[in-house]
Amino acid sequence: MRTTNLYAPTLREVPAEAEVKSHQLMLRAGMIRKAAGGLYTYMPLAWRTIKKIEAIIRDEMDKAGGQEISMPIVQPAEIWQESGRWSVYGDEMWRVKDRHGRGFCLGPTHEEMVTTLIRDEVRSYKQLPLSLYQIQNKYRDERRPRFGLMRSREFIMKDMYSFDKDVEGMNVSYKKMYDAYTNVFNRCGLEFRPVEADNGAIGGGHSHEFTVLAEAGESNIAYCSECDYAASDEKAELKVIASAEEEMKELEKVSTPDAHTIEKVAEYLNLPLDKTIKAVAFQTDTNELVLAFVRGDHEVNDVKVINLIEGAIELRMADEEAITAAGGVAGFMSPIGIKEGTKIVVDATVMGMYNACAGANEKDFHFINVNPKRDFKDVIVADIRMIKEGDACPHCGAPVKMTRGIEAGQVFTLGTKYSESLHATFLDENGKEKPLQMGCYGIGVGRTMAAAVEQNNDADGIIWPRSIAPYEAIVVPVNAKNEDQMAVAEEIYQGLLAQGVDAIIDDRKERAGVKFKDADLIGYPMRITVSPKALEEGSVEVKIRRSGEVKMVEKANAISEIVEILKNL
Numbered sequence: 001m002r003t004t005n006l007y008a009p010t011l012r013e014v015p016a017e018a019e020v021k022s023h024q025l026m027l028r029a030g031m032i033r034k035a036a037g038g039l040y041t042y043m044p045l046a047w048r049t050i051k052k053i054e055a056i057i058r059d060e061m062d063k064a065g066g067q068e069i070s071m072p073i074v075q076p077a078e079i080w081q082e083s084g085r086w087s088v089y090g091d092e093m094w095r096v097k098d099r100h101g102r103g104f105c106l107g108p109t110h111e112e113m114v115t116t117l118i119r120d121e122v123r124s125y126k127q128l129p130l131s132l133y134q135i136q137n138k139y140r141d142e143r144r145p146r147f148g149l150m151r152s153r154e155f156i157m158k159d160m161y162s163f164d165k166d167v168e169g170m171n172v173s174y175k176k177m178y179d180a181y182t183n184v185f186n187r188c189g190l191e192f193r194p195v196e197a198d199n200g201a202i203g204g205g206h207s208h209e210f211t212v213l214a215e216a217g218e219s220n221i222a223y224c225s226e227c228d229y230a231a232s233d234e235k236a237e238l239k240v241i242a243s244a245e246e247e248m249k250e251l252e253k254v255s256t257p258d259a260h261t262i263e264k265v266a267e268y269l270n271l272p273l274d275k276t277i278k279a280v281a282f283q284t285d286t287n288e289l290v291l292a293f294v295r296g297d298h299e300v301n302d303v304k305v306i307n308l309i310e311g312a313i314e315l316r317m318a319d320e321e322a323i324t325a326a327g328g329v330a331g332f333m334s335p336i337g338i339k340e341g342t343k344i345v346v347d348a349t350v351m352g353m354y355n356a357c358a359g360a361n362e363k364d365f366h367f368i369n370v371n372p373k374r375d376f377k378d379v380i381v382a383d384i385r386m387i388k389e390g391d392a393c394p395h396c397g398a399p400v401k402m403t404r405g406i407e408a409g410q411v412f413t414l415g416t417k418y419s420e421s422l423h424a425t426f427l428d429e430n431g432k433e434k435p436l437q438m439g440c441y442g443i444g445v446g447r448t449m450a451a452a453v454e455q456n457n458d459a460d461g462i463i464w465p466r467s468i469a470p471y472e473a474i475v476v477p478v479n480a481k482n483e484d485q486m487a488v489a490e491e492i493y494q495g496l497l498a499q500g501v502d503a504i505i506d507d508r509k510e511r512a513g514v515k516f517k518d519a520d521l522i523g524y525p526m527r528i529t530v531s532p533k534a535l536e537e538g539s540v541e542v543k544i545r546r547s548g549e550v551k552m553v554e555k556a557n558a559i560s561e562i563v564e565i566l567k568n569l
């Protein structure tokens with residue numbers, strides 16, 4: 001490629017609409033352009049990187065036994081109605097109608113499609129295991145599309161689905177994908193962690209998220225300072241914190257005027273926060289009230305709460321009326337005195353507290369000497385709190401650390417969730433009909449590219465890992481009008497191409513400074529500069545983008561030396 005032919009309009013200014021580095025830099029490097037909120041065009045340079053990431057993914061999926069297919073993006077409503085997800089998927093699903101008024105959606109994911117594809121034709125255990133995958137656009141009408149390709153409404157996803165005859169088989173398929181994902185992200189040159197994750201609306205068994213470590217990430221992950229435990233904060237399990245045993249005192253109502261927050265209450269009563277119990281009132285998508293209680297210094301993990309409530313998909317803060325109807329008073333709530341039948345979930349640590357302070361369900365009053373074991377009736381007890389820095393690792397007990405990351409991929413075991421609702425069965429060795437055991441595995445291709453930029457940049461621009469760089473090396477004649485320089489640059493460029501190096505030559509008749517700035521911004525891993533001074537000495541200059549290291553290479557054996565340096569990048 002010659003830059004005189006390349007469509008990559010670079011920008012010197014930081015675009016105002018872009019909040020995070022990857023979004024800013026890809027706009028500035030002329031790699032992406034916005035069409036509308038969450039909808040982007042991948043320009044030539046970005047498309048090359050996308051193709052390289054896809055090639056790595058394909059290679060690993062094929063090695064793991066996957067077969068590539070391509071299913072329609074437009075999916076009939078019927079299969080989603082059959083699985084039960086048409087009504088539960090919510091506003092994120094991009095719904096469309098055809099000219100006859102029939103319902104369709106633009107696929108946000110393909111469990112229904114792939115399961116109905118194979119259900120009539122996979123009939124025997126002899127056809128298993130089977131893994132099918134595709135790489136295509138997905139559509140999710142995100143509530144807040146943002147950060148460019150990181151959270152867009154149309155995005156490229158690799159989605160794979162595995163079918164096995166039994167749970168052991170499913171776990172083998174899962175492990176294969178876990179390993180394949182590890183290879184993919186290693187080959188893309190990313191620093192990442194597989195973290196234990198929540199299954200979310202997709203349902204099923206266990207799951208890991210492959211999280212690229214980066215400050216701009218939307219995922220919070222907890223990892224152990226001692227062992228290799230890592231989990232998303234939504235998922236991270238917590239041990240019960242035991243309270244020192246005390247004699248249970250008699251419940252007492254005390255006045256706490258205007259103390260609406262637990263901090264104010266603790267201050268007013270001169271109590272440490274870990275002697276208080278705080279409430280969060282939620283309502284489910286079906287308007288059921290759910291009251292959650294954690295220790296005053298802890299936070300409620302709403303994902304853990306959702307998982308306790310059968311059929312709930314989303315939680316929102318409860319309306320005042322719903323709270324009042326259940327006998328509660330916002331800001332002064334506890335399980336004591338709440339109407340029977342109200343769903344109340346209490347964190348397991350709270351149940352072990354003695355003589356604590358909690359709301360009295362009366363404006364401006366709290367109870368002291370609350371002993372949950374004695375005073376809380378008909379409550380669901382579970383781990384519902386959010387992990388925080390310093391909490392004990394559930395595996396070894398050492399303190400955990402928190403870091404931010406970008407979820408670039410996720411693997412799930414699904415069990416029979418979809419095969420049962422969609423009647424995908426097979427006959428086992430004994431001729432017995434059984435539902436297929438499934439797994440599903442996604443990688444966001446555009447998000448992986450954005451994550452790579454997020455993790456690899458400096459003040460001058462992007463620093464691509466070589467394996468996914470749009471071009472591996474750029475050859476820059478300082479003065480393209482000078483025939484000698486151009487001839488040497490051309491020779492090196494052709495020589496690199498002949499060696500299979502993905503090279504580009506900057507043949508623009510621009511000032512050297514402009515060319516260097518663009519090369520740094522776009523982030524080619526290596527720049528080879530042909531300057532008059534070096535030529536006089538019979539050499540060319542090789543600069544490594546990441547380290548800034550400069551090396552003079554003899555012109556006579558430039559190609560082999562450059563190829564060698566590239567190999568080690």
Ligand code: ATP
Binds near residue numbers: 150157409410445448
């Ligand atoms: P998130 O929690 O970030 O919304 P998700 O868990 O819903 O993502 P999955 O259903 O697991 O996403 O999809 C598989 C992969 O697709 C994700 O790991 C991510 O890399 C990518 N992905 C999901 N949503 C988007 C999006 N809106 N824009 C870009 N990539 C996305």
Ligand code: MG
Binds near residue numbers: 407409410
């Ligand atoms: Mg996910």
